[in-house]
Amino acid sequence: MVSTMAINKDDSRSFLTEEHLLFKQSIREFLAKEAVPFYDQWEKEGEIPCSFWEKVGDNGFLCPWIEVELGGIGADFGYSVVLAEELERVGSALGGISIHSDVIAPYIASFGTIDQKQRYLPKFITGEMISAFAWTEPEMGSEIDIQTTAIKKDGYYLVNGAKTFVTNGFNADFMIVACKTDFNAVPPKDGISLLLIDKDTPGLSRGRKLSKSEQGSLGTAELFFDDDSVPVGNLLGEEGKGLSYIMQNLQQERLISAIRSLMAAKDMLHLTMNFIKRQKAFEKKISKFKKAQSTIAEIATDIHLGRTFVDELIRKHMTGENIITEVSMAKQWITEMSKRISEKCMQLHDGYGYLEDEKIARRHRDISLPTFFTGTDETIKILIAKNIGF
Known part of the structure; x- marks a missing residue:
């Protein structure tokens, strides 16, 4: 049994159980071996390798809160806290993994159909599939002003526009994309829908990898949509409720x-x-x-x-x-x-x-x-x- 002596002094917090602390110790030992020695190189290269994501998944650290039927362990949010903290302890560039596990995946779990959950979430857990959320646009300020459009035609949404500062975007296998679908909505921000778009969807292209001054290994990218053909079945939830x-x-x-x-x-x-x-x-x-x-x-x-x-x-x-x-x-x-x-x-x-x-x-x-x-x-x-x- 893994000893929690090394972490009890630092983590005597009421919401953390013995199981949480064992999970924390496992992650810390894993990262010490698989991340810390290579982190400087990842920073220079500007991305976390896909092989590392798969190792994180193989060890059961991704999306532990997902129900057992889909491959998770049905864990509580305390495990997500532990994951976020231990990744950040190594360096901020590992934050893309926490975003994948506890920011993006919950959208599918909360609003997705049974088919969408079965298609994506098991691969989220294993690290086979890296996810991204595409919201920010080149001309967007502090106001919600989505210019990327999705027009329904013949069983598809034709998506046109651009997104920028997309965390995990350069290596993402799949992304949730915020689009304008209702051009008569009042107020205008209410006409936004979320579409699930796979990396090989016709019309999708990636721009340059953005070399930000901050968190250089997040794989941040630009995305471009030119009549990107997305099946209507890839709508997340209801249209206009994004x-x-x-x-x-x-x-x-x-x-x-x-x-x-x-x-x-x-x-x-x-x-x-x-x-x-x-x-x-x-x-x-x-x-x-x-x-x-x-x-x-x-x-x-x-x-x-x-x-x-x-x-x-x-x-x-x-x-x-x-x-x-x-x-x-x-x-x-x-x-x-x-x-x-x-x-x-x-x-x-x-x-x-x-x-x-x-x-x-x-x-x-x-x-x-x-x-x-x-x-x-x-x-x-x-x-x-x-x-x-x-």
Whole structure:
């Protein structure tokens, strides 16, 4: 039996059972062997190899919450928390796996037909199929303004348009694509539908792999649709209800984003404490300076407050409560808090923090991107204000 001694000190959280901790230990040992030694190379290449996805699936880490009949183990959300945290502990570029497992797959499970579930979800679990969600468009701002169109004709939707910043898009075998299907809907954003599009669908092409400054191994890509012929049977749920489905899944998506950002902050604290304990300035360990001690105390306090808030939301989410307002608060505050922590940690690292081979440099580079996930800060703040009656 795997010992949980090494992780109990760090994870005495009320929603984590012995089974969760064993799952955590298994993932951590797997990643130490199969991801950590190769992570730098994946960053240089700009993608996580498909063979690694299959190894993750072979070990039973993908989509454990899916019901047994479809190949999962029917696990609770605590397993998803563990997966998101352990992937983020290694590096933000592994976040595409968490998005596949706990953001995209739930759309199929929640709104898909029996045929769609049987066609996709078993392969999601094994890692044979990599998924992506194509929402953002080249000209899209903070407002919902989908320009990609899907017109029904002879048993198919003819899709035309373009998507950008598609996480996992470069290697995706399958993607959920948001399209405009009702051009008379009032308001216009209500006329959005979600289509399931396979990689070999006629009319679909991939543009360049986007070399973002942040999270370079996410396989982010541009997608183009030129009379892309999608069978009407690939409509996810009902036509025109795409935005409604996105809003229903938003609570878990934003919670996953907050969980990942909090783990990134925690890792930055760990890296910085180790650095200043061994590094000297003026013949004195940096950790002995009062300013450094004060900064570390501030960072640790922020992380503790964030962890307390997020753990409460995890417990509520696991019991099915509607906490979209609180989750939105957590996502917005924690992603911004992590950016502040990043700046403080870089200052304590001094010039060493800007060396590319230093993990803290990658953390600093990657930390801004989550602020744009599931909506910009401004969009989320407006939602919060509305939901509290302002």
